[in-house]
Amino acid sequence: MRELAVESAYVQSRLALSLRPEGWSIIVGDALLVLKSIDPDTFRCCVTSPPYWGLRDYGVAGQIGGENELDDYIENLVNVFREVRRVLTEDGTLWLNLGDSYTSGNRTWRATDKKNPAREMSYRPPTPRGLKPKDLIGVPWRVAFALQADGWYLRADIIWHKPNCQPESVRDRPTIAHEYIFLLSKSEKYFYDYEAVKEPARKPGTSRNRRTVWRIRTRPYPEAHFATFPPRLAEPCVLAGSEAGDAVLDPFFGSGTVGEVCVKLGRKFTGIEIKEEYAALARRRLGWEE
Numbered sequence: 251m252r253e254l255a256v257e258s259a260y261v262q263s264r265l266a267l268s269l270r271p272e273g274w275s276i277i278v279g280d281a282l283l284v285l286k287s288i289d290p291d292t293f294r295c296c297v298t299s300p301p302y303w304g305l306r307d308y309g310v311a312g313q314i315g316g317e318n319e320l321d322d323y324i325e326n327l328v329n330v331f332r333e334v335r336r337v338l339t340e341d342g343t344l345w346l347n348l349g350d351s352y353t354s355g356n357r358t359w360r361a362t363d364k365k366n367p368a369r370e371m372s373y374r375p376p377t378p379r380g381l382k383p384k385d386l387i388g389v390p391w392r393v394a395f396a397l398q399a400d401g402w403y404l405r406a407d408i409i410w411h412k413p414n415c416q417p418e419s420v421r422d423r424p425t426i427a428h429e430y431i432f433l434l435s436k437s438e439k440y441f442y443d444y445e446a447v448k449e450p451a452r453k454p455g456t457s458r459n460r461r462t463v464w465r466i467r468t469r470p471y472p473e474a475h476f477a478t479f480p481p482r483l484a485e486p487c488v489l490a491g492s493e494a495g496d497a498v499l500d501p502f503f504g505s506g507t508v509g510e511v512c513v514k515l516g517r518k519f520t521g522i523e524i525k526e527e528y529a530a531l532a533r534r535r536l537g538w539e540e
């Protein structure tokens with residue numbers, strides 16, 4: 251990985267860097283600002299899960315997901331991922347995990363969720379224009395289409411089927427048991443290690459091209475009071491999107507799941523995280539500090 255060229259004084263004043271000689275780094279800062287300071291062609295792939303719209307309050311200025319308007323949330327993500335595209339190699343890919351949500355029905359706050367304290371929001375965004383109370387918003391697809399319009403190639407929608415999904419107290423629709431992972435590429439032709447992610451076929455001892463439904467149990471990281479994705483979800487993304495020794499990016503690093511997977515699979519990585527507390531958690535997870 252090339253050296254991070256940190257140009258802007260503003261970014262420099264905010265950045266707290268943890269760099270490892272192995273090519274592993276965690277940067278504390280705002281994803282957009284930090285990305286602007288990174289050289290083009292630095293990463294082979296990006297595997298990430300941005301904050302979902304209106305679901306969690308991470309309690310930090312500049313956080314994405316707390317926008318009052320859905321369009322602002324989408325625009326902020328498009329801006330971040332435009333920078334991601336710039337820092338990817340020409341054959342690079344983006345593996346983007348997103349879940350959907352419902353309009354608030356014009357409630358303006360979300361009650362405390364005892365099982366999941368980070369879900370408590372001091373506000374709830376209003377129903378977006380054109381939608382009605384109780385509508386499924388379709389956030390993942392809206393983001394995917396906006397990224398496509400911005401120049402990304404939208405190559406696959408992968409369903410992450412969660413067999414142990416959160417129960418919901420609803421009686422007028424099925425319980426949500428899936429999220430999306432979009433595979434997007436910078437160019438028409440791109441690196442995809444088909445062999446590395448093949449799955450077993452029916453005939454014993456044979457394998458086939460991986461399918462678009464991945465059945466993976468959620469596995470919260472014990473110390474993290476926010477949505478983490480399980481290592482088993484990040485693994486096929488890293489395996490298909492990079493080769494050993496390549497550098498992988500996660501601009502919304504959280505507890506550092508992508509970092510852990512990269513260490514295991516022999517990749518370099520850069521994680522960007524706006525909240526120092528979460529970056530510290532990731533460093534502990536990776537055994538960098540007590």
Ligand SMILES: C[S@@+](CC[C@H](N)C(=O)[O-])C[C@H]1O[C@@H](n2cnc3c(N)ncnc32)[C@H](O)[C@@H]1O
Nearest residue numbers: 280281301313314478479502504505506507524
């Ligand atoms: C859904 S969590 C990512 C969880 C991660 N995949 C894991 O497994 O731990 C999203 C993360 O994005 C961070 N975040 C929010 N806004 C950000 C921003 N503008 N720049 C960088 N990180 C941000 C949040 O603090 C949170 O840790």
